[in-house]
Amino acid sequence: MNMSLWHFFTDPVLRAPAIGSMLLCMVSGLVGVLVFLRKRSLLGESLAHATYPGVTGFILLAGFLNLQEVLSGLILIGAFLSALIGYWVIDCLEKKWKVSSDASLTAVLAFFFGAGITIASVAQHQFPNLYRQMQTYLYGQAATMTDIHIVIYGVLALCVILFIAIFYKELAALLFDTPFAAATGIAHRFLEMTVFCVVVLTLVIGVRCAGVILMSAMLIAPAVSARQFTNRLSLMFVWSALFGALGGFLGIYSSVVLSQSFAGHYSVPSGPMIVLVSGSIALYALLFAPKRGLVIRYIRIAKFRAACVQENLLKAIWRLNQEGCAIDIPLLIKKIGFPSFYLRLILNRLIKQKTLYREGVFYHLTRLGIKNGARIVRLHRLWEAYLVYSLGLKIERVHKSAEEMEHILTPELEEKLTLLLDDPKKDPHQQPIPEVVR
Amino acid sequence: MSYFNPYSDTSFFGFFAVLGIRFWGFLTGKLVWSDLVSDEIQLIVLGCVALGAALVGVFLVLRRMTMLANALSHTILLGIVVAYLLSQTMTVSILILAALMTGFLTTFLTTFFNRVIKLQEDASIGLIFSTLFALGIVLLTFFSRNVHLGTELVMGNADALQKGDISIVSAVLGINLVLGLLFYYGYKITTFDPFLAKAFGFSPLAFNYLLMMQTSATAIGSFKAVGVLMVLAFLVLPPLTARLLTHRLHHMMIIAAAIGVAGAMIGVALSRHILTFCGVGLSTAGIVVIVLGCFYGVSMLIDFSRRSRYDSPIIIINRQNETDCSSR
Numbered sequence: 001m002n003m004s005l006w007h008f009f010t011d012p013v014l015r016a017p018a019i020g021s022m023l024l025c026m027v028s029g030l031v032g033v034l035v036f037l038r039k040r041s042l043l044g045e046s047l048a049h050a051t052y053p054g055v056t057g058f059i060l061l062a063g064f065l066n067l068q069e070v071l072s073g074l075i076l077i078g079a080f081l082s083a084l085i086g087y088w089v090i091d092c093l094e095k096k097w098k099v100s101s102d103a104s105l106t107a108v109l110a111f112f113f114g115a116g117i118t119i120a121s122v123a124q125h126q127f128p129n130l131y132r133q134m135q136t137y138l139y140g141q142a143a144t145m146t147d148i149h150i151v152i153y154g155v156l157a158l159c160v161i162l163f164i165a166i167f168y169k170e171l172a173a174l175l176f177d178t179p180f181a182a183a184t185g186i187a188h189r190f191l192e193m194t195v196f197c198v199v200v201l202t203l204v205i206g207v208r209c210a211g212v213i214l215m216s217a218m219l220i221a222p223a224v225s226a227r228q229f230t231n232r233l234s235l236m237f238v239w240s241a242l243f244g245a246l247g248g249f250l251g252i253y254s255s256v257v258l259s260q261s262f263a264g265h266y267s268v269p270s271g272p273m274i275v276l277v278s279g280s281i282a283l284y285a286l287l288f289a290p291k292r293g294l295v296i297r298y299i300r301i302a303k304f305r306a307a308c309v310q311e312n313l314l315k316a317i318w319r320l321n322q323e324g325c326a327i328d329i330p331l332l333i334k335k336i337g338f339p340s341f342y343l344r345l346i347l348n349r350l351i352k353q354k355t356l357y358r359e360g361v362f363y364h365l366t367r368l369g370i371k372n373g374a375r376i377v378r379l380h381r382l383w384e385a386y387l388v389y390s391l392g393l394k395i396e397r398v399h400k401s402a403e404e405m406e407h408i409l410t411p412e413l414e415e416k417l418t419l420l421l422d423d424p425k426k427d428p429h430q431q432p433i434p435e436v437v438r
Numbered sequence: 439m440s441y442f443n444p445y446s447d448t449s450f451f452g453f454f455a456v457l458g459i460r461f462w463g464f465l466t467g468k469l470v471w472s473d474l475v476s477d478e479i480q481l482i483v484l485g486c487v488a489l490g491a492a493l494v495g496v497f498l499v500l501r502r503m504t505m506l507a508n509a510l511s512h513t514i515l516l517g518i519v520v521a522y523l524l525s526q527t528m529t530v531s532i533l534i535l536a537a538l539m540t541g542f543l544t545t546f547l548t549t550f551f552n553r554v555i556k557l558q559e560d561a562s563i564g565l566i567f568s569t570l571f572a573l574g575i576v577l578l579t580f581f582s583r584n585v586h587l588g589t590e591l592v593m594g595n596a597d598a599l600q601k602g603d604i605s606i607v608s609a610v611l612g613i614n615l616v617l618g619l620l621f622y623y624g625y626k627i628t629t630f631d632p633f634l635a636k637a638f639g640f641s642p643l644a645f646n647y648l649l650m651m652q653t654s655a656t657a658i659g660s661f662k663a664v665g666v667l668m669v670l671a672f673l674v675l676p677p678l679t680a681r682l683l684t685h686r687l688h689h690m691m692i693i694a695a696a697i698g699v700a701g702a703m704i705g706v707a708l709s710r711h712i713l714t715f716c717g718v719g720l721s722t723a724g725i726v727v728i729v730l731g732c733f734y735g736v737s738m739l740i741d742f743s744r745r746s747r748y749d750s751p752i753i754i755i756n757r758q759n760e761t762d763c764s765s766r
Contacts, residue, residue, distance in 0.1 A: 041560040042505055045568075049667075097738060099678065106504040107678055107734070110671035114727025117593050117668065121721035135589050139575060213512070213592070213667070217568030224561050269579050272572035279569030286555050294555050 008253060016145040021248040021274060023153035024209050027160050029222030029244025031202045033236055034195055036223035037175045042102075043090070045216035046109040048203050050086025052116030052212045054078035056134045060123055063130045072208075075137075079204040086112050087196070113212075140211030140271030142252060149208075156205055160198060164237060167191065172233050210271045221278035222247065228289035243285075247278030308407045311376050312336075313346050314355060315406075318373025321365055328361045374434040380406040381427035381434075382417050388428040389421060395428045445477040450711040454703075457481075471601075479599050480663075480722055481706045486607040487660040488698030488726070490614040491672035492680075494652045496691050499677040500629050503646070504670075505560070506548060507653050509567035511670050513544045514657045515591055516574035518666075523581055530606045533658050534613075541654030544570070545647055594665030596722035603662055610659030614652055618691075621648065626687055664723035672698060675730040682741045701730040 008018040035041050058078030062071045086108050093104035123131040136144075164171065173181035174188055174195075181188045199219075206215050226239035251274025258268040287295045316336055320327050332343055347363065350356040355369035365373060383405045387398040409417075427433055444456050460478070463469040474482075498507050517540030518533070525532050544566065551562035578591070618625075624645055628635040632642040653673065660669045680693035705726030713719050 036558075036561055039558055039560055041558075041564045042508075045508070045564055097682075097741070100499075100502050102502050102505040103499050103674060103678060106508050106670055107674045109508065110668060110674055111727060111731040111734075114668045114671050114724045114731070117665070118721050118724030118728055120593075121724060122718055124721075125719060138589060138592060214568055214572055216564055217572065220561055220564040220568065224557065224565055267579065268576060272575040272579075275568055275572035276576060279565060279572065282565055283569075286551070286557065 005253070008249070008256075014252075014256065016147050016150055017142045017270065018249060018252050020145040020149045020153050021142045021209055021252050021270070022245045023150065023157050023248075024206050025218055025222070025244035025248030025251075025274065025278070026241045027153070027157045027244070028202050028206055028215075028218040029226070029240040029242075030160050030164060030237055031199050032219035032221075032223035032244070033226065033233075033240045034171070034175070035199060035219055036227070037233075041216070041220045041223075042105055043087075044199065044203060044219045046090065046105040047083045047086055047200060048207060048212050048215035049109040049116075050112040051079035051083045051204055051207055052137065053112055053119055054080070054082030054116075055137045055207065055212070056116045056119040056123075057082070059130050059134055060119060060127075063123065063127050075208075076204055079207060080200060082112065083200045083204060087200070116212075136211075137207055138211050138213060139269055140207065140209050140214065142209045142270035142274065143255075145209070152205065156202070160202070163194070163198060167194075168234070171195070175233070210274060214271055214275045217275040217278060218244070218247075221275070221282040224282045225278075225285035225289075228285040228292045243278070243281055247281055248274055251275070251277040304407075310346055310350060310353075311372075311407055313338075313343075314350060314369065314373045315376045315380070317356070317363065317365060318370065318377060321370075321373075327363045375436070376406050378434045378436065379409045379414060381429075381431060382414065382421070382424070383409065384429070385421055385424050385427045385433070386417050389424075398428065443475045443477065445475065445710055447714050448710060449714060450707050453477075453707040453710050474601060476597070476599070477706060477710060479601060479604065480596050481703060482604055483599050483607050483660075483663045484596065484702035484706060484722070484726055485699050486604075486611040487656070487663055487669065488672050488676070488702045489695050490607075490611040491656050491660070491669060492676040492694035492698040493614050493618045493691060494649065494656050495673035495677040496680070496687075496694050497625050497629055497649055498653065498673060499681065500687075501646075501649070503649065504674050505563055506545065506650065507673055508670055509548060509563045510541060510544050510650060510654050511657050511666050511673075512567040512571040513574070514540050514654055514661065514666050516540065516570045516577070517654070518591065518658065518661060519574045519578045519581075523577065530609050533606060534609070534655060537654040537658035538651055540658075541651045542647065544654075545650040590665075591661055592665050592667055593721065594661065594663055594668060594723045596663045597719065599663055607659050607663070610655050613655055617648070617652055621645070625649070664726070668723050668727050671727040671730055675727075675734050676701070679730075679734045679737045682737045697730070697733055701726050701733060705729045 008014050032041075032044075035044050055075055055078055058074045059071070061078075062068065062074050067074060090104050090108050093099040093107070094101055099107075120131060120134045123134060170181065170186045170188075170191055173184065173186055174191055178188060181191075202219075203215055206218060210218050222240045222244035223236075225243040226236045229239050230236050252270055254277060255268045255270040255273040258273075285293065287293050290296060313332075313336065316332070317327055320331070320335065325331060329340060329343065329347075332338070332347075333340060336343070338346075347356065350369070351358060353368075355366055355372055356363050357366055358364075380402045383402040384398045387393045387401060388395055424433055444460065445453060448456055457478075460469060495507075498504050514537065517536040521532050521536035522528060547566050548559075548562050551557045551566060552559050555562075557565070624635075624640050627638065628640050628642040628645040635642055656673070657666055657669050660672070664672065676694040676697040677690065679697050680690045683693055684690050705728075706722055708729065709720055709722040709725050712725075
């Protein structure tokens, strides 16, 4: 079968899982921002596991009472109830018994999950059908969604978006400054309860798609990715929703395509695939996001270091030029001590920047080179003058700081310093401070 | 297994009676190793798991590293799957090697994400373990063509244990006992006073890694019996219970170990009792977890009544609470 992307939105079988998981992951992206910024991402993890006894218990109950028609509703109620109990226990442990937060989260997670599995084992031999159904909630089963799920997830998405839009200001206050929120008369306890209910509701509805074990990833991954791209809360919600939806769709897409390309020999589970894709997106964002990505950060640092080296070399050449030396490579090696290969590399870069030109074995500064070199020396000496005259530091201790600051000072700062020091002609070492070359 | 199981149709107390008789038989040499029946294998395996996990868990709880243990219990699945795919066998040495690798990888990645990439700690733990777990599941279903293997790894199957499984749990228990005794002092000092430890030349970071290795060895040793997730309960619940009952480290370790083993025994007996009288074969590991949870609940109530009787608030310095003040 030929699979185009568009196919995933029109085909009656594929439509529901694709759109459904997109909507669900979008919602969990939005909700994830709330827990991520409060640094309680792992609460989602515990509560998702805590839904399992509710799920298995109510499936079993429905099996005993022959309530197959309202099964999905019952499962929702059961999951919600047991997540609430889980939260209550965590809260009690933390506040009444002063158990540390991580231990109480883990204890509740492990105990509830164990209880859920015990309940599931009741059905194992007696009701194989129910048991299979319980197992699908472990890893989720996005592939068997129907159109009704699109409606449910759509309504959920709408509610969450409306909630965030209406209470945006209050949420921002609550997330970043709870005492302020309380002081300005925001009903922060009520709001906190509502946020908590929204989180649990999303978890409960989402476990069918992603499973109790992996549901928390759907909350964390999009928020992590979104945080890399923005510093604004509003944009973070948008990015997170986008990343969530993208992860949901690509997860389903890759699961279907991979399963099909192996002609049914292997089936790739959709829930873990969604998590895997979302996790990869988050990893990509952590490494390569503009500004905050690790690799980008390192590249920026490396660029800055290279610029410093170039400026230092230019400064040295300018000084030698002032002294009237003819500048060639042996002289520079003697003065600076770079290895010859590295030195040639930087010299070539400076030539490319049109600050140097070469005549035979000698290098000469261009007009631009003279201007730039003078500026660096000027900044260096201005800073030394500032440290000594204005801050009263000892003369022999200012050189090191000036070596660093000469690369950082901006033209505005230079102007301010000039004004402050009344346009000095000499630095503390009695060296002339070069004039600004226009 | 067609041979006679002396525990069939016993009740809770009958189980212990038969156990006592058979134990005497083993001591006097009337019964030999090959006479072990499935209930006893379960008992030995779960007991070993509980004992080893309690020893490791005490330090996990005291060092507030249980969430990292939680992460490990998820990522260990990837370790098991990769080890199996590469070697196609499940020998003890391969599994322990896989455990060490996974333990190291998880700890390293979370620290790396937290310190170098500067992602907040909860998110870096959550992100890493869920992604690695998903990868493990995908690999598992992809190469084994068997989705149920995945469920078995997660849920454990104490009823399918065989004599061969005793070797790995006892190996892991041995490792935990030896390392625990050998490094007891180092663990103690790095847990309670990291700065003093540094001054004495004990690196807290190295002990963190050692502890995570031990945790992953425990997790991988017990996945067949209790599954990779429920081992968390064995790691966390007994030490938490013991913490309420004592303020001394070695008492806490002894009590936690005793609680773990008692939980395992009661769990196996209860499982047999329910099978006898209700005809339902429950997950034994799950029952042990519930029993451990009940122990914790009871000790919480004891603690609560003791506190209200003397009406003297015990001030516990809790770093977590200080940071949480803003959220209340």
